[in-house]
Amino acid sequence: MNPIVKEFLVESNENLSSITEEMTKYEKNPNDKEILNSIYRTIHTMKGSASFLGFKKLEGLTHIVENILDKLRESEISLTGELVDLFLTSFDACSTIVKDIEENESEGDRSFDDLIKRLKNYIAEPLDLRESDTVIDDDIVSDINLFNEKIMEVKQQKPELVATPVQEKSEPVKVQEKPKSEPSPAQEVRSTPKPPVASESSSSRSSISDTIRVNxxxxxxxxxxxxxxxxxxxxxxxxxxxxxxxxxxxxxxxxxxxxxxxxxxxxxxRMQPVGSVINKFERVVRDLARGQKKNITLEIQGQETELDKTLLEVIKDPLTHLVRNAIDHGIESPEVRINNGKSETGHLVIKAYHEGGQVIIEIADDGNGIPKDKILAKAVQKGLISEEDAGKMTDQKVLNLIFHPGFSTAEQVTNISGRGVGMDVVKSNIEKIGGEVDIQSVEGRGTTFKLKIPLTLAIVPALVVESGNETFAIPQKNLVELVLLEDTDVNNIEELHDQEFYRLRGELIPIFRLNKSLELCNDNEPDGFLNIIVLKAEGTQYGLIVDSILDTQEIVVKPLSRKLKCQNVYAGATIMGDGKVALILDAFGYFNMVDRGADKDKAVEELHSRDNSSQGLFNADVQELLLFELGDERPYAIPLCLINRLEEFKDKDVEWSGKQSLIRYRGGAMPLVSLDKSVHIEGTSDKLGSNGVLPCIVSTIRGQSFGFVVKRILDIARSENVIEEDNVDREELLGTTYVNDRLVTLVDVHTIVDHMGLGKSRAKHSLKGRVLLVEDSPLYQRVEMDLLEEIGLKVTLAENGKKALDILKSGEQFDLIVTDVEMPEMDGWELSRSVRGLGGKFSTIPIIAVTTRVSPKDLNKGKEVGFTEHLEKLNKQEMADSISRVLSA
Amino acid sequence: MSEMDTAQTGNLSSEVVQLCGFKIGGGFYAVPVLEVQEVVKPQILTTVPLAPDYIDGLINLRGQVVTAINLRKLFHITGNAPEEFMNIIVRNEDSLYSLVVDEIMDVMDVEVKTFEDTPDALDKEIKKYIKGVYKLEGKLLVLLSLEKLLNIEV
CATH class of the missing domain: 1.10.287 (Helix Hairpins)
Known part of the structure; x- marks a missing residue:
């Protein structure tokens, strides 16, 4: 075939598809003359080329189309739906001719007389037609001249060929001026053309040579x-x-x-934007909607999402099918929609985006949804399922029936869909390239199809982690945050029904250990800290514990072989810098595997209620205690909230200053305190500990770190039991409580430190003010009072809300109220409500709630009753920060 | 048309197929040589947690991820695997697989007429993956079906 013809065909195919898109766009924005001009230019070019190459039919057709377009530009006629139909049909006809030329090198003997006749109806006066005819012929002459020039150039320099059709685009510029120049149109036309041709062609030539076609x-x-x-x-x-x-x-x-x-x-x-396929649906939607007298708007999102070229080709047909289905079966006619209380215009959304190493293409309509009972009836009727099974099927399973080969629910078979082939083909086509089809449908509300397309060559940013000696990549898309738990924080992980949970800012999220769930070795688990990766997938958040977090990297996603497809845990594999293959974790697939199912919500609730259990009872607070043994081998405890770290020091590292033992710790000298001696346990020597190792509880008391040396660290325990203050015989002990039915003595580290006379000038008096502390638990009274005094506040204590209210009513002045929530007589909620109810200065006095009740529900309630701040108990730093915040406000 | 010609002449002569033979345990196996992309030495493996035990792992073959299938384990062949082994790289649909075998034999020209359907005596663990056997002098050469081998539903 003549290379020029070949080039012309390729150009024409492209141009026709682009003006088809443009035409649908123009129909939506009839005021955007630029689109119209662009269509006009393209058609004009085509006409010129066709005439030059001797394709008479194409020339004739484009000629008439051009004339009508011109009238449109001059607003002599206005755009109607029918006219757009006609244009689109003409473009299709052009495509047909082009295809014929491609196949037979001639235009074939198809007749388009009917179409041309319909087109001619739009050209009102025959005289006008003649006139423009002559003008156009002149254009053709100049086109031919240009072509000849081009051919000369082509002979010398091949790549220039590409520029040929584009150059013609400059032609319309002069044609546009034709109608305005009333006296002598021809002359005007002749006088203007040259300069623009030269300038435009040179600029477009340079832009064209930026891209080339490659097989x-x-x-x-x-x-x-x-x-x-x-x-x-x-x-x-x-x-x-x-x-x-x-x-x-x-x-x-x-x-x-x-x-x-x-x-x-x-x-x-090889990457191409998805838009090259989905933008074509403008036309499909428009035509179908008109054909079925439905009003449908199409919204396209994420057309810039890139996908491998071969994959794009594969998904084209399935997508078209789904779009047609949505219009044919999904969206109702305007009358039905109005009857159903919906807007007259149906809405179709095509959305493309990356998720979890895949490209997702969603096709969502707001139509009638898929009637499940009809599907079931049909499936039974066709013998796909038994009647007995039908009753037992979940909604999702019912929906998936439509993917069964030979299934069609259309009550009326139309020429578009409902012929019984389709959905199964869609599914198998998508699965062939390693993708998935998901379907969601709410009857009366709409249907969403979700195509998950793997991106063979796509590059995604990912977090590279290590667990059990294996390297894994996790797509950043799923990443919410990284949490590093140190030492005592590790105990914030709670367990319920064999499921671990972590409290992330008051929200309980389930956590899983990657090495455990993938049955890897656990040799490399780090000591003393935990890496939690908080991931989200399809609306769920969970934590993933890994051994170490290495890096973030752009990874190339490679699909797994079919053999491993069943492993939904992995989204694919990638090749790391060192040449090793690493698996890519599929956040959602992994969750589905490890998730213990529906009881999770219940578990979360249970855990919440466990925190807040014995609500309304006396002393309902849960205390977390660190249990340890002293020289008398009895269990003692310190509230966990007072402890920073647990350390083991070597005997030989201990230095002495006078009678005080010190240890070098974090760039300073930290006093070591033998708790044995401090609480006067008899029979213990002056020696600190044994075996050369000193188990030590590091705690910051009144602004200074101390190492409390104990005999043995036992455990961390939660206790909801009351602390009895009455049965201790010395000041250094706070009281006793029961932990797992064992009597445990609580050590009062504050008093111990005070007695040692070591505490530095009782901390930083950074704040001033009077605070009313409302707290029923003696333990927390102690802890919070110390903290408040530490930061310089004067504390008045009330044991419950009622007493606090009495104190407030008595006229005493306070700058701040710090209150517990769970208290006898009157709880924190009620207190806050009452205080706010008093009005006057009480409506603005800061109230800080310090409580174990920090679920989102509680936080909301806190806002309602008027808490200024709502803090979780056990967090000294947060409390101090919060207080200084509200006082300085 | 020329294709048909060659096919016909092929039928006329005593037909010979080229097979890539290999050993696992004491047995001789083969796949058509045209289905083999290449044979490579052991590579660094990345294990796939939770995968069936006959999946040795993934290897990086010039930027392509290859799934290594251990035929010894798949066929339930007992006895110790030798320290040395070979990977026969084959392609199926869009994925590459490596068949992990004990030892590679030469490319063999085998006469088609020695081919027989699967004998009943064969171990049923192996039988489901084969096309048939070639009866050679003194030994039985089992022709594996890649199709069946690589589409095992676990």
């Missing part, structure tokens, strides 16, 4: 060759490492850099 199979081949090159590079690198030849090293390093760059560039050449 995809060639790209595939290049990609493979580059793969081989990479291998070769690796071998050379290895070889150069064994040889100490500087020149070889330098060269191989260069080779390394260049190869990597080449590889990435080749990868990206």
């Amino acid at each position: 995809v199979s060639l790209l595939d081949k290049i990609l493979n060759v580059v793969g081989e090159l990479v291998l070769n590079r690796n071998q050379i690198l290895q070889f150069s490492k064994m040889n100490d030849e500087p020149e070889l090293n330098r060269l191989s390093h260069q080779l390394n850099v260049i190869t990597t760059e080449l590889q990435t560039d080749i990868m990206t050449t």
Whole structure:
């Protein structure tokens, strides 16, 4: 075939598809003359080329279309739906002709008389037609001249050929002026053309030469060759490492850099925006909607999302089918919609985006949804399922029946869909490329199809982690945050029904251990701290514990072979910098595997209620205690909230200053305190501990760190039992309580420190003010009072809300109220409500709630009753921060 | 048309197929040589947690991820695996697989007429993955079906 004809065909195909899109766009924005001009220019170019190459039919058709377009531009006629139909049909006819030329090198003997007749109806006066005819003929003459010039150029320089049709685009500029120049149109036309042609052609030529057409199979081949090159590079690198030849090293390093760059560039050449496929649906939707007298608006999102070219081709047909289905079965006619209380216009959304290493394409309509009972009836009737099974099927299973081969629910078979082939083909096509089809449908509200397309070559940013000696990549898309739990924080992990939970800012999220759930070894679990990766997938949040977090990287997603597809835990594999393969974790698939199912919500609730259990009872607070043994081998405890870290020091590292033992700790000297001696346990020596190792509880008391040396650290326990203050015989003890039916003595570290006379000038008096502390638990009274005094506040204590209210009513002045929530007589909620109810200054006095009740529900309630701040108990720093915040406000 | 010609002449002569033979345990197996992309030495493996035990893991073959299938384990062949082994790289649909075998034999020219359907005596663990056997002098060469081998539903 003549290369010029070939080029013309390729150009025309592209142009026709772009003006089809433009026409539907123009129909929506009839005021945007630029779109119209662009269509006009394209058609004009085509007409010129067709005439030059001797394609009479194409020329005739485009000629008439051009004339009508011109009238439209001059607003002599206005755009109607019928006219758009006609345009689109004409474009299709042009496509048909082009196709015929492609196949037979001639226009064939199809007749478009009918179409031309309909088109001619729009050209009112025949005289007008003649006139424009002559003008256009002139254009053609100039076109031919241009073509001849072009051909000359082509002979010298091939790539220039591409520029030919574009150059013609400048032509309409002069034609546009034709109608305005009433006296002598022809002259005007002749006088203007040259300069714009020259300038425009040069600019468009440069822009055209930016891109070239390349056969995809060639790209595939290049990609493979580059793969081989990479291998070769690796071998050379290895070889150069064994040889100490500087020149070889330098060269191989260069080779390394260049190869990597080449590889990435080749990868990206195959990516194309999804828009190249889904933008075509403008036309499909428009035509179908008109055909069925439905009002439908189409919204396209994320058309810039890139996908490998081959995949794009594969998903084109399935997508078209789904869009047609949505219009045909999904969206109702305007009358039905109005009857159903919906807006007259149906809405169709096509959305493309990345998720979890896949490209997701969603097709959502707000139509009638899929009637499940009809599906069931049909499935039973067709013998796909038994009647008995039908009753037992979940909604999702029922919906999935439509993917069954030979299933069609359309009550009326139309020419578009409902012929019994379709959904199964959609599904199998998508699955062939390793994708998935999900369906969601609410009867009366609409249907959403979700196509999950793997991105063979797509590049996604991912977090690289290690667990059980294996490396995994987790797509950043699923990443919410990273949490590093140190020491005592590790105990914030709670367990219920074999499921661990972590309290992330008051919200309980389930956590899973990657090494455990993947049955990996646990040799490398870090000591003393935990890496939690908080992930989200399809609306669920959960934590994932890994051994270490390595890096973030752009990874190339490679699909897993079919053999491993059943492993939904992985989204694919990637190749790391060192050449090793690493699996990519599918956040959602993983969750589905490890999730223990529906009881999770219940578990969360249970845990919440466990925190707040014995509500309304006396002393309902839960205390977390660190249990340890002293020289008398009895259990003692310190509230966990007072403890910073647990350490083990070596005997030989202990230094002495006078009678005080010290240890170098975090760049300073920390006093060591033997609790044995402090609480006067008899029979213990002056020696601190034994075996050369000192188990130590590091705690900050009154602004200074102390190491409390104990005999043995036992455990951490939660206790809801009351602390009895009455049965202790010395000041250094706070009281006794029961933990798991064992009597435990609580040590009062504050008093111990005070007695030692060591505490620095009783901390920083950074704040001033009077605070009313409302707290029923003696333990927390102590802890909070110390804290408040530490930061310089004067504290008045009330044991419950009622007493607090009495104190307030008595006229005593306070700058701040700090209150517990769970209290006898009157709880914190009620107190806050009452205080706010008093009005006057009481409506603005800061109230800080310090409580274990920090679920979102509680936080809301707190806002309602008028808490200024709502803090979780056990967090000294947060409390101090909050107080200074409200007082300075 | 020329294709038909060659096919016909092929039928006329005593037909020979080229097979890539290999050993696992004491047995001889083969796949058509045209289905083999290449044979490579052991590579660094990335295990796939939770995968069936006959999946040795994933290897990186020039930037392509290859799933290694251990035929010894798949066929339930007992006895110790040798320290040395080989990967036969084959392609199925869009994925690459490596068949992990004990030892590679040469490319063999085998006469088609020695082919027989699967004998009943064969171990049923192996039988489900084969096309048939070639009766050679002194030994039985089991022809594996990649189709069946790579589409095992676990």
